[in-house]
Structure formats: C-alpha cells, structure tokens
Amino acid sequence: MSASEPSMTISTDNEQSKVVGVSTRLHESSDRRPKLARSSDELAAARSKISVSNLDFFYEEQQALFDVTLDVPEKCVTALIGPSGCGKSTFLRCLNRMNDMIDGTRLKGKILLDQEDIYRPRTDVVELRKRVGMVFQKSNPFPKTIFENVAYGPKVAGIRKRSVLREIVEHSLRKAALWDEVKDRLNQSALQLSGGQQQRLCIARTLATSPGVLLMDEPASALDPASTSRIEDLIFELRESYTIVIVTHNMQQAARVSDQTAFFFQGKLIEAGATNTLFTNPEKTQTEDYITGRFG
Amino acid sequence: MSLHATKHRRWSKFLSAAFATVCLLALLSCLAALVLLLWQVLSHGIDWLSWDFIRDLPSRFPAKAGIRTALAGSLWLMGLTTIISVPIGMGAAIYLEEYAANNRMRTIVQTNIANLAGVPSIVYGILGLGLFVRFMALERSILAGALTLSLVVLPIIILASQEALRAVPPSIRHASFALGATKWQTIWHQVLPASLPGMMTGIILAMSRALGEAAPLLAIGAVAYVPFVPSSLSDEFTALPIQIFNWSARPQEDFHSVAAAGIIVLLLVLICLNAVAVFVRYRTSKQIRW
Incomplete structure (x- = not known):
C-alpha cells in the first residue's frame, strides 16, 4: 500500500476489479435500494475469487471436511449454511489459514486465491491474512481505543504516518457505517461500545487492512434484531467492493444477504448455487429438508 | 409436603x-x-522506632543500634534481583506459553518449574554458595546475594507470568493474527499489555518474598555486622531479615525490642511494595476490561 494514498483495494486486485462490471452498475443509484441477489447468470459471469477443489480437512484423525469443491465468485456474498458441526466454520477458517493455529490439523486438496495456491509451502501466511480479513462470531475488539483498534492492522503492516492512519480509520469506519456514531470519541475504549457497535468496529478493523475477501463467522449471532439488520445492510453494501463469505445459522439471513449459498452437511458440500434457486428450487432432498426446517 | x-x-x-x-x-x-x-x-x-534508628549504623549498644546498612542492603538486593529475574522470568513464561510446542518436553519443564517454586529457599542458598560465591568467585558480594535471591523468585515469577498470559482471551490473539499481525507483533502489542497487570502483581509478590528471605543469604555467608552502606556490586552487604535475626538472637532484652523495630521497618517496606502493586494494577487495568 502506498503511503500517500490509502487506497482500499490491494494491488493484486487492481487489474481484475474492472472486469466485473455487472455488479457495480446494479447499486449506483439510491441508498435505500431493494435487496437484489444476483442471478445464477450473473454469478456464472463473475470471476472466481476463491476456488476450492477436493478439499479434505482433518482434526487429528477425525475428518471434518470431505472432498469439498466450491467456487467463490468475486464481489458476491456467499453464504455457508448447515446444522452445527457440519464443517462450515472449519471450511471458512481454511480460507485464511486460521486452522494452522490448531495443533494436529491437516488438509488435502487445493485452495486458490486469485489463482494462487494459498497452501503452497512458500505462502506468506501473514500476507495472506491481510488479503483475507476475518470477522468473528463474538465481537473481539482489542482493549484499546476505537482509533487504535482500527489503526492496528495498518500499523502492523508498517504504516506509521499519523495523517495516513487517521484517513484509513475514518474511511474504514465510514464503510462499516460506524463513523457518525463514534467520530467524537475515537479515543475512548472500544469496550464501551454496544455489542452491535463492537461488531461493526471489528468489521471496520478488518476493512482497514484493505482485504479483497471478507470472511464472517456468524457475525450477527450474538446481536439483537436491530443490530443484526444493520450488519446485514452493511454486508449488502460491502459486496460492491469485497468478496464476502459468511457462515450463518440463520437461513433467513442467508436468503436475505447472499448471492450464492452453499449447504454443508456432515462435512460434505451437499449443494451450492445461486441463493434464489437454492432456496426456491433445491436439487437435493437433504437441502430441501434442511431449508424447510425438517431437520437441523 | x-x-x-x-x-x-x-x-x-x-x-x-x-x-x-x-x-x-x-x-x-x-x-x-x-x-x-x-x-x-x-x-x-x-x-x-525513630529517624535515628533508620539513619544509624549497627552498634553493640541497643540504644545506638540503627538499621541503615540493612535497609540499604535490602533495597540494593531488591533492585538487583528485579533487574536479573524479571526479564528472564517473563521471557521464559512467554516462551512456554506462546512459542513452545505442546509436547512432552514442555510438560517436563513445566512440572519442574512448579516443583522448583516449592523448593525450600535454603537449598537455593547452598546452590548460590557453590555456584556464585565459590565457582564464579563473587565472594560474599551483593551481586552474589541478588543472583541467589533471583534463583529463589524465578519459578514464582515464571508461574505468575504464565498465569497472566493464559488469562488473555484467545480471541484477542486470533483477532490480531487475522489482521495480518506476526506472532511477535501480536505478543508485543496485544498479549503483553493485556497481561501486564497480572504479571506485575506476581512480580511484586515474588519481590516481597525475596525481601523477607534470610536463609539463602545466610547460606552464602552474608553477615549482620556491616559498618558501611554498599556502594558497588562487589561490596559486602547485610539485609533486613539478617539484621533482625541477629538482633533477636542476642541475649540482651533491649535488642529484642530493636529487632521489633526492625520488623516494623521491614513491614513498612512490604506495605510500600504492595501499595505500588495495587496502584500499578489499578492504572493498567483501567483501560483493560473484557
């Protein structure tokens, strides 16, 4: 990232981001637009940001993922749904190699991010995590000021200039729809914010490292309905500039925010497709049983 | 019913x-x-207890006996022991908690440290006598005393620091790693600041223990009668507990009262240390609440 201009896209994305014109045109109009999920044609036209093929994942001897193959289209929201323990969170954490931190895990198969294998030996994991940001289930702000929370990512990436940091902080907080609520108290502890605000702060903090991809692990599961709907609105807006993968227990949420949905069950990817299609006309009976609430 | x-x-x-x-x-x-x-x-x-008591040098006469050299010796020992044991203890704790793989070796080391914390301090005194006084030829210097006391408090500092590190929620580490921070950045910017109040408490408790130790210092040959205030690392020294021990062992009734006055001074120093601990914990934990 150049020091003079805190651009919110990373260099590797610059060339490709122009290619996907379909999505940007959809949302340039009013701010209270109807929520339109992308159709399967649009999904097919989008460039593949992450491409997972034949992924097996093991905790010690226990296999958690079986032969998962999934394409995540760029600048779309992909929702991962399924009952508890189905492997959706494990899958999510494979995408930024957070599973590396758990002893005794191993993985087979391939995960390509911008056509690069993120599990090849010379991958710089630290660099990868700057490109693939993550928002956790429980908001986990650092016990520092609001400013320091958002500035942390750029700081550890080596940005020292105060003016640049301030610009990034404001930009990220605006993108996370939090700026107006906190602009007068950037130097207060982040832990004084409400639960919903804390989660949006965590999103802002992640945006500050200008990732191309945002991973969200049930980001609204601990929030009240009002905060949840703010987060959902936010996800919908962020889709314009980021590729988002979200794990959710809540099928209505998946239906509301996502363009593509992938249904996991017992470590296998049962079905994936355009959200509209999957929810109205699922191919597999397991998927239908789950989304109609017959099990799960 | x-x-x-x-x-x-x-x-x-x-x-x-x-x-x-x-x-x-x-x-x-x-x-x-x-x-x-x-x-x-x-x-x-x-x-x-009077200012004269604190200012005076030791003496054969109870009325003229003072605690100046012992107080100075104890303060020197505290300072040196802190400088020696805190960086080593914190470093060891950080390695064990943040870096060491969770294998047998770690379990063995961990068990041994826990056991060392329970070893009677006289044993460390004998080790200090052999290692620092004789082998390293430091004689009965204040440096030898501080090194010996460091041995006594190291296991306590390591265990307390580990406890403090473990109290930092893993979610903080995950958040930092997920933002592209390296291990070093995560430890330095997030884990250490968050665990500092706990560590400080442990360290000050360990120092209070060191302040009250007489046995290991007697074992390395520290003497009670030192007529001057130490001015360098190689000087002879005495310390508060040694002086108190010496006074209370004398036959004259009045010296027992002098010893009591010495104990009051020792307690006052301890209270000051604990007050610092409380203050530090208050200051640092004000921003840190989960």
Whole structure:
C-alpha cells in the first residue's frame, strides 16, 4: 500500500476489479435500494475469487471436511449454511489459514486465491491474512481505543504516518457505517461500545487492512434484531467492493444477504448455487429438508 | 409436603449454616493470629522506632543500634534481583506459553518449574554458595546475594507470568493474527499489555518474598555486622531479615525490642511494595476490561 494514498483495494486486485462490471452498475443509484441477489447468470459471469477443489480437512484423525469443491465468485456474498458441526466454520477458517493455529490439523486438496495456491509451502501466511480479513462470531475488539483498534492492522503492516492512519480509520469506519456514531470519541475504549457497535468496529478493523475477501463467522449471532439488520445492510453494501463469505445459522439471513449459498452437511458440500434457486428450487432432498426446517 | 422432605430441607439448611460458620471461624483465627503478631511487634518496637534508628549504623549498644546498612542492603538486593529475574522470568513464561510446542518436553519443564517454586529457599542458598560465591568467585558480594535471591523468585515469577498470559482471551490473539499481525507483533502489542497487570502483581509478590528471605543469604555467608552502606556490586552487604535475626538472637532484652523495630521497618517496606502493586494494577487495568 502506498503511503500517500490509502487506497482500499490491494494491488493484486487492481487489474481484475474492472472486469466485473455487472455488479457495480446494479447499486449506483439510491441508498435505500431493494435487496437484489444476483442471478445464477450473473454469478456464472463473475470471476472466481476463491476456488476450492477436493478439499479434505482433518482434526487429528477425525475428518471434518470431505472432498469439498466450491467456487467463490468475486464481489458476491456467499453464504455457508448447515446444522452445527457440519464443517462450515472449519471450511471458512481454511480460507485464511486460521486452522494452522490448531495443533494436529491437516488438509488435502487445493485452495486458490486469485489463482494462487494459498497452501503452497512458500505462502506468506501473514500476507495472506491481510488479503483475507476475518470477522468473528463474538465481537473481539482489542482493549484499546476505537482509533487504535482500527489503526492496528495498518500499523502492523508498517504504516506509521499519523495523517495516513487517521484517513484509513475514518474511511474504514465510514464503510462499516460506524463513523457518525463514534467520530467524537475515537479515543475512548472500544469496550464501551454496544455489542452491535463492537461488531461493526471489528468489521471496520478488518476493512482497514484493505482485504479483497471478507470472511464472517456468524457475525450477527450474538446481536439483537436491530443490530443484526444493520450488519446485514452493511454486508449488502460491502459486496460492491469485497468478496464476502459468511457462515450463518440463520437461513433467513442467508436468503436475505447472499448471492450464492452453499449447504454443508456432515462435512460434505451437499449443494451450492445461486441463493434464489437454492432456496426456491433445491436439487437435493437433504437441502430441501434442511431449508424447510425438517431437520437441523 | 411430606414429612421426609421437610426433614431433609431442615437438615440441608443446617448444614449450609454450619459450613458458613466453620469458614468464618477459619477466617477469624487467621485474623487473630495476624492481629496478635502485629500487636506484639508494635508494642515492643514502636518506642525504638525513630529517624535515628533508620539513619544509624549497627552498634553493640541497643540504644545506638540503627538499621541503615540493612535497609540499604535490602533495597540494593531488591533492585538487583528485579533487574536479573524479571526479564528472564517473563521471557521464559512467554516462551512456554506462546512459542513452545505442546509436547512432552514442555510438560517436563513445566512440572519442574512448579516443583522448583516449592523448593525450600535454603537449598537455593547452598546452590548460590557453590555456584556464585565459590565457582564464579563473587565472594560474599551483593551481586552474589541478588543472583541467589533471583534463583529463589524465578519459578514464582515464571508461574505468575504464565498465569497472566493464559488469562488473555484467545480471541484477542486470533483477532490480531487475522489482521495480518506476526506472532511477535501480536505478543508485543496485544498479549503483553493485556497481561501486564497480572504479571506485575506476581512480580511484586515474588519481590516481597525475596525481601523477607534470610536463609539463602545466610547460606552464602552474608553477615549482620556491616559498618558501611554498599556502594558497588562487589561490596559486602547485610539485609533486613539478617539484621533482625541477629538482633533477636542476642541475649540482651533491649535488642529484642530493636529487632521489633526492625520488623516494623521491614513491614513498612512490604506495605510500600504492595501499595505500588495495587496502584500499578489499578492504572493498567483501567483501560483493560473484557
């Protein structure tokens, strides 16, 4: 990232981001637009940001993922749904190699991010995590000021200039729809914010490292309905500039925010497709049983 | 309600009250012992406590005896022991908690450190005598004393620091890693600041222990009568507990009162240390709340 201009896209994305014109045109109009999920044609036209093929994942001897193959289209929201323990969170954490931190895990198969294998030996994991940001289930702000929370990512990436940091902080907080609520108290502890605000702060903090991809692990599961709907609105807006993968227990949420949905069950990817299609006309009976609430 | 159930309820109510009473009695006996001790010391020593007592050098005559060299020696020892043991102890704790793989080797090391914390301090004194005084030829210097005390407090500091590091929620580490921070950045910017209050508490407790130790210092040959204040690392020294021990072992009744006055000084230094601990914890934990 150049020091003079805190651009919110990373260099590797610059060339490709122009290619996907379909999505940007959809949302340039009013701010209270109807929520339109992308159709399967649009999904097919989008460039593949992450491409997972034949992924097996093991905790010690226990296999958690079986032969998962999934394409995540760029600048779309992909929702991962399924009952508890189905492997959706494990899958999510494979995408930024957070599973590396758990002893005794191993993985087979391939995960390509911008056509690069993120599990090849010379991958710089630290660099990868700057490109693939993550928002956790429980908001986990650092016990520092609001400013320091958002500035942390750029700081550890080596940005020292105060003016640049301030610009990034404001930009990220605006993108996370939090700026107006906190602009007068950037130097207060982040832990004084409400639960919903804390989660949006965590999103802002992640945006500050200008990732191309945002991973969200049930980001609204601990929030009240009002905060949840703010987060959902936010996800919908962020889709314009980021590729988002979200794990959710809540099928209505998946239906509301996502363009593509992938249904996991017992470590296998049962079905994936355009959200509209999957929810109205699922191919597999397991998927239908789950989304109609017959099990799960 | 049946008769049986009523009986049972009465019985469990009685048990509950009885247990509370037993615990209260335990607390009261602790307090009584403490009050008795303080009363003994204060009633004996308060009359002997004066600025002269703190300023004077030791003497054969109770009326002229002062605690200056012992106080200075103890402060020197505290300072040096802190400088030596805190970086090593914190470093070891950070390695064990943040870097070491969770294997057999770690378990063995961990068990040994826990055991070392329980080893009587005289044993460290004998080790210090062999290692620092004789082998490293430091003689009965203040440096040899500080190194020996460092051995005594190191396991305590390591264990307390590990405890403090473990109290930092893993979610903080995950958040930092997910933002592209390296391990070093995560430890330095997030884990250490968050665990510092806990570490400080442990360190100050360890230092209080070192302040009260006489046995290891006697073992390395520290003497009570040192007529000058130490001015370099190689000087001979004495310390508060040694001086108190020496005075209370003398036959003259008056020296026992001088010893009591010495104990009051020792307690005051301890209270100051603890006050610093409380203050530091308050200051650093004000921003840090989970």
